[in-house]
Amino acid sequence: MSVHVRRDADFQPELRKNLVTREWVVIARGRGKRPSDFAVPTGEQEPVPEHDSKCPFCTGNEKNTPPEVFAVRDGGGANSGGWTVRVVPNKFAALRREGSDQVRQVGLHTARDGHGAHEVIIESPAHNLDLWEMTEGQVESVIEACQQRFLAYESGEILHYVLVFRNHGARAGTSLEHPHSQLIAAPVMPRQLQVEMQGAAAYWEYLGKCVYCALIEDELRSGERIVLETRHFIGVTAFAGRYPFETWILPKRRAIRFAAMSEEEAADLARVLKDTLGRLAGCLNRPSYNYAIHTAPAAEHNVRAYHWHMEIFPRITTLGGFELGSDIYINVVAPEEAAVFLREAKAPVG
Amino acid sequence: MSVHVRRDADFQPELRKNLVTREWVVIARGRGKRPSDFAVPTGEQEPVPEHDSKCPFCTGNEKNTPPEVFAVRDGGGANSGGWTVRVVPNKFAALRREGSDQVRQVGLHTARDGHGAHEVIIESPAHNLDLWEMTEGQVESVIEACQQRFLAYESGEILHYVLVFRNHGARAGTSLEHPHSQLIAAPVMPRQLQVEMQGAAAYWEYLGKCVYCALIEDELRSGERIVLETRHFIGVTAFAGRYPFETWILPKRRAIRFAAMSEEEAADLARVLKDTLGRLAGCLNRPSYNYAIHTAPAAEHNVRAYHWHMEIFPRITTLGGFELGSDIYINVVAPEEAAVFLREAKAPVG
Numbered sequence: 001m002s003v004h005v006r007r008d009a010d011f012q013p014e015l016r017k018n019l020v021t022r023e024w025v026v027i028a029r030g031r032g033k034r035p036s037d038f039a040v041p042t043g044e045q046e047p048v049p050e051h052d053s054k055c056p057f058c059t060g061n062e063k064n065t066p067p068e069v070f071a072v073r074d075g076g077g078a079n080s081g082g083w084t085v086r087v088v089p090n091k092f093a094a095l096r097r098e099g100s101d102q103v104r105q106v107g108l109h110t111a112r113d114g115h116g117a118h119e120v121i122i123e124s125p126a127h128n129l130d131l132w133e134m135t136e137g138q139v140e141s142v143i144e145a146c147q148q149r150f151l152a153y154e155s156g157e158i159l160h161y162v163l164v165f166r167n168h169g170a171r172a173g174t175s176l177e178h179p180h181s182q183l184i185a186a187p188v189m190p191r192q193l194q195v196e197m198q199g200a201a202a203y204w205e206y207l208g209k210c211v212y213c214a215l216i217e218d219e220l221r222s223g224e225r226i227v228l229e230t231r232h233f234i235g236v237t238a239f240a241g242r243y244p245f246e247t248w249i250l251p252k253r254r255a256i257r258f259a260a261m262s263e264e265e266a267a268d269l270a271r272v273l274k275d276t277l278g279r280l281a282g283c284l285n286r287p288s289y290n291y292a293i294h295t296a297p298a299a300e301h302n303v304r305a306y307h308w309h310m311e312i313f314p315r316i317t318t319l320g321g322f323e324l325g326s327d328i329y330i331n332v333v334a335p336e337e338a339a340v341f342l343r344e345a346k347a348p349v350g
Numbered sequence: 351m352s353v354h355v356r357r358d359a360d361f362q363p364e365l366r367k368n369l370v371t372r373e374w375v376v377i378a379r380g381r382g383k384r385p386s387d388f389a390v391p392t393g394e395q396e397p398v399p400e401h402d403s404k405c406p407f408c409t410g411n412e413k414n415t416p417p418e419v420f421a422v423r424d425g426g427g428a429n430s431g432g433w434t435v436r437v438v439p440n441k442f443a444a445l446r447r448e449g450s451d452q453v454r455q456v457g458l459h460t461a462r463d464g465h466g467a468h469e470v471i472i473e474s475p476a477h478n479l480d481l482w483e484m485t486e487g488q489v490e491s492v493i494e495a496c497q498q499r500f501l502a503y504e505s506g507e508i509l510h511y512v513l514v515f516r517n518h519g520a521r522a523g524t525s526l527e528h529p530h531s532q533l534i535a536a537p538v539m540p541r542q543l544q545v546e547m548q549g550a551a552a553y554w555e556y557l558g559k560c561v562y563c564a565l566i567e568d569e570l571r572s573g574e575r576i577v578l579e580t581r582h583f584i585g586v587t588a589f590a591g592r593y594p595f596e597t598w599i600l601p602k603r604r605a606i607r608f609a610a611m612s613e614e615e616a617a618d619l620a621r622v623l624k625d626t627l628g629r630l631a632g633c634l635n636r637p638s639y640n641y642a643i644h645t646a647p648a649a650e651h652n653v654r655a656y657h658w659h660m661e662i663f664p665r666i667t668t669l670g671g672f673e674l675g676s677d678i679y680i681n682v683v684a685p686e687e688a689a690v691f692l693r694e695a696k697a698p699v700g
Contacts, residue, residue, distance in 0.1 A: 012448060013444055013445055015537070016460070109367065109589045109590070110366070114364050114377070165674075170668070173671070174670070187365070188374045222457050290675070291675075318523040320522060321641060325542065325644070330444045
């Protein structure tokens with residue numbers, strides 16, 4: 001069960017607007033003011049072994065997944081051991097290679113085959129490591145694999161929308177402990193990206209610049225929500241975050257596509273991602289979390305007004321009927337306070 | 351923890367479009383095909399007493415809530431016993447009476463005071479009943495209370511958006527067992543309603559009729575997703591439902607506002623709501639669920655193209671990074687199959 005945070009009766013709540021999507025969220029600070037009030041009770045977490053002979057993603061079980069489509073390897077042939085990162089089709093895919101791209105009518109309704117792709121990015125041979133526990137080199141390999149898979153789909157025509165996301169922990173929807181991300185390629189544009197691209201285009205139209213670039217400048221100027229800054233990236237709690245401790249990682253150099261990142265930027269991102277997830281793990285006692293890479297489809301290469309980035313959502317509270325019914329989220333931790341805690345936080349030891 | 355449903359490797363997934371909001375969802379049927387595969391294990395549910403002396407919503411504890419703003423009473427004075435339904439301000443309100451309605455700039459960002467209202471509708475003196483376990487008369491009183499509170503806010507000027515919603519069970523975000531709904535009145539329009547109203551307006555513009563009326567006709571014609579039909583309402587699983595067993599209750603007579611319902615319609619709704627929630631409880635072993643009343647703000651009284659309704663979301667699966675990152679939901683139960691189960695289901699006995 002998730003942590004239930006009762007709102008502080010003395011805190012004046014605030015409505016905040018997401019600068020890009022223009023959605024409102026309610027910041028209604030919880031009674032608890034220290035991160036430990038939101039942390040997962042330690043008792044809930046059972047130790048996980050380094051290798052699980054029943055796990056289809058562990059070394060030695062390569063035959064238990066569909067054949068790999070990509071791997072970073074020190075040695076060994078395809079579908080044998082010796083890999084550091086391995087990408088395989090998801091056996092229980094939400095979208096499949098099969099099917100047509102024709103839209104059909106079902107009575108008044110519109111449907112089409114669930115044509116697409118669904119892959120698993122197995123991030124390490126070790127069964128029990130979260131991403132922040134891996135070496136920087138290992139995280140770099142994970143990022144390389146993501147870039148390669150984006151590029152593989154971007155050369156196609158039909159599946160022009162690709163999302164790479166990570167579910168960590170039971171509250172974040174994962175069903176397998178072994179560290180992995182997922183990729184879904186779809187033939188349709190999702191609402192989230194549509195709204196972000198429209199928001200960025202409107203901002204550009206009115207103010208002549210990228211809304212994410214403006215956000216980075218503003219956040220660096222105020223410093224209030226900055227978690228970390230490196231040569232190429234900033235990590236920042238979202239001003240109108242929907243989730244407590246929601247943190248965005250933004251590249252300073254504007255590029256509409258994640259896959260367009262340079263090698264140097266990718267190496268820096270590995271450090272930033274490891275660092276940020278480690279801080280969240282330290283601050284919230286290894287919470288469940290999701291992240292997603294928000295990137296423009298390659299087919300939108302003539303779009304100027306976008307800026308790829310990552311959004312990390314710790315899953316320490318439960319969405320209720322207000323969120324689901326209105327799409328206005330109630331966030332019980334002020335992003336400025338979350339940033340203070342995250343700036344001071346260190347990854348757990350051992 | 352929620353039930354993890356592995357998708358059926360042999361089921362061809364389908365992308366479906368919500369007729370009103372035009373969002374896509376993926377219907378990727380789970381391996382499990384009987385509702386018991388999704389049902390909450392019985393062991394998780396502990397018996398709840400009929401009266402809890404520590405519960406602020408139980409009879410005798412009226413002093414432990416802020417003073418009531420509405421009640422249905424057989425006797426007794428305000429804030430004493432003798433009530434059947436009681437409405438009180440939420441002590442831990444997400445939005446408050448205080449504050450101004452001025453928008454302010456915070457650097458580049460926009461914010462405003464969390465001015466609004468947040469109330470609790472205590473639905474019964476009994477501590478341990480879900481809505482479907484109450485008498486029809488009791489459910490009618492709950493609906494009357496909702497109507498009265500909508501009317502109270504609709505006469506105001508600033509808080510023109512009002513949502514009544516219900517969180518039942520820990521997975522649906524509730525922190526108090528005592529049966530209750532909540533009302534939040536906000537000074538801003540939420541995205542969900544905006545998108546629904548825009549979708550309904552666009553449909554009207556192109557096709558000259560209400561999209562929800564068209565939906566009702568189409569669902570009655572096909573019968574595939576109908577759960578129940580009464581004189582004034584239909585209960586139907588949503589063609590592009592985001593959640594397994596997502597069920598909508600629609601009034602046959604188009605009215606843009608919930609509060610405009612006649613007494614006869616309200617009595618019928620009480621039966622339909624009790625019946626539908628009872629079927630879900632029987633089918634899924636008393637799952638956590640949310641519902642929300644979707645109604646146009648009174649300030650939009652010149653809007654023709656809307657149709658108030660209720661949406662019920664059982665919370666038997668966990669949202670992951672794909673849903674949160676793209677806003678495309680993966681639903682592991684085909685709505686047509688859910689409807690078959692719900693048509694046959696009965697409320698649990700005892």
